[in-house]
Amino acid sequence: MSLPKVYEQLLQIPSVFKGxxxxxxxxxxxxxxxxxxxTALGFWDLQTGAEKARIDLKERKITALAILDDNxxxxxxxxxxxxxxxxxxxxxxxxxxxxRGPVTVLEVAPDRRRFASGGADTTTVLWETPKK
Numbered sequence: 001m002s003l004p005k006v007y008e009q010l011l012q013i014p015s016v017f018k019g020x021x022x023x024x025x026x027x028x029x030x031x032x033x034x035x036x037x038x039t040a041l042g043f044w045d046l047q048t049g050a051e052k053a054r055i056d057l058k059e060r061k062i063t064a065l066a067i068l069d070d071n072x073x074x075x076x077x078x079x080x081x082x083x084x085x086x087x088x089x090x091x092x093x094x095x096x097x098x099x100r101g102p103v104t105v106l107e108v109a110p111d112r113r114r115f116a117s118g119g120a121d122t123t124t125v126l127w128e129t130p131k132k
Contacts, residue, residue: 053087066106076103084130094130
């Protein structure tokens with residue numbers, strides 16, 4: 001069953017996240033087809049207006065996102081996984097099972113050396129930032 005176009009458009013909800021330095025990266029999580037069936041991420045540099053990347057995450061159901069630096073985002077999914085996505089390489093470079101159920105929030109520490117994930121299972125996990 002596909003969603004009517006009006007619902008598909010409503011699921012293209014933009015969010016703005018601050019990257020490192022003075023750059024801002026605008027991201028849009030686009031869900032198409034069945035609710036949360038497929039996810040694509042779009043990234044734009046608002047200083048230059050240039051699109052940095054558009055990444056199809058296939059069947060991943062992304063439920064949380066945090067910017068780690070200008071080239072890396074942290075993602076949480078509906079299956080409880082936390083992962084690092086390299087925007088330039090367009091690939092997941094690190095992933096761990098974090099929660100039993102969806103990841104609901106990701107927050108990066110100001111020094112970027114650690115981050116926290118929270119889940120629908122009501123747990124919080126502290127992580128060391130993945131090394132490149």
